[in-house]
Amino acid sequence: MGMAKTAIVCLGIGAAFLSTPARAEDVAKTRLDLSTPDVPAFTALGVSPSKISMPTNVKDFVASLSSGISSTGQVQSGVAIEVSPTQLLRYRDGKAPDASVEQLAKYIDGLALSVGTNALANAMSPTTQAAFGVRWAFGGYAPQADPELAKCIVGAIPPVIIPPGLDADGEPLAPVHTPDTVELKKKRENCRNGFRAAHLASSALQIAYVHSAQAIGNSKLSSFATLADTIWVSGSLGFNKAKPPVGVAAGNIQVPAAPWGFQPTGFIRYDATNLGSGAGRQSDLFVAARIPFITPAWSAFVEGGYRKFNLGDKTAPPATTGYQVPVGVGGELRFGDGTWFGIYAGADLKSGEILSLGNVKWSIGEKRPYEY
């Protein structure tokens, strides 16, 4: 089947799903969210700040934190800070990082702290919410951090031409032409395609925690009361048909014709939410698994989980109680670089409620997602 026909069929299937009674607000409830948030503090507050402070040294970090508290000790809204402890260690004294820091960085490079505050616009009284999050990721595949891919690509970058003479402004006296060629460009693309094919699936462990709090009226630190605590843990095992072309010259890489990856993923999420007014806390637990089959052009997955509401806390008057057994199947089709079409169908086996949806996913830059 040609790509155009495939697209029409998939759009038709998507439209059929959309024509079911599923409402837009059901999407978040229906689709099993097995992802660990990139920035837990912002996720907890439900905000996407346009400007995030990302200090790389202790001095800037302290300055960022200080700017979030007024001279009278009030917590300001709009604080958005994400910081890597590794970066703070690397540049703590303004000198080049030493070997011991780099050794430590192997393990804590994936650690990030986040702090955010937000003012609730529709609250009866001035209300400020704040959250502190921690995220640690180990493993996974980031092409930017792959030294073997870098070695492959650097072998297809032309050397720098050194001009023999410069004018008073430091510009070359004669034009310098960088000898980049179609052949070198093709070699670089070979490197990317070869390593991408070998990392369709990846093994990774991700853990995140966030504590959120709220102050009504006075926004001094002492006025904040706990809203919720959430913990996420996810782990995946990646199996790939293709192997990385390590040590192969960029021009000699044979990109596999039909690479695929298989990445079973397990997920646990625990929420403890303050019900307010001395009503106690509601604790919910969600465990789930997803099994995706991934190719460069399409992917398909099945997933299922168990969600237990009000775990173990019999004294709290819960907003929700009982349990769910959500399951789902879905897939994605790549139309072009950065453009994917996804379909999904899900149901709660406990209640028998069937909900489904179709959606178009856009991802800019990557030619395929590296995470499922």
Place this chain on the structure above:
Amino acid sequence: MALTTKDVKAQHPYTVSLSFSGIARYAIVEYVPDGTGWKTGKVIQADGNSADAQADVYDLTALAAGERRLVTIGANMSSATGDEDVSVTARFTQAGEEVHSDTKKGRDSGDIVVLWSRTVFVGAA
């Protein structure tokens, strides 16, 4: 555009440390005055890259009082995905203190990105 000029202590060694966002093949050259322009003095690194196991840190020639050097860093850059921002940052330090930092940025859209950093250093008594 006028070149940036920075003073360094005369008769004291100083170093340049390179850091990259992206993948680079680079050269570092010291130019000496030649009439109103500059000519090649010492090639510090003719063909380095960011992907080998070597630290991208180099000693530069100590200057006599009043002596001038134009230090150029040329980097041909690409990226892991072929569609992302790339940059090179050169940090110049003397006796552990940073005397100058220069960052050049570009966007990799498939073709090589050519970045140049140029700074004149003058030996200060």
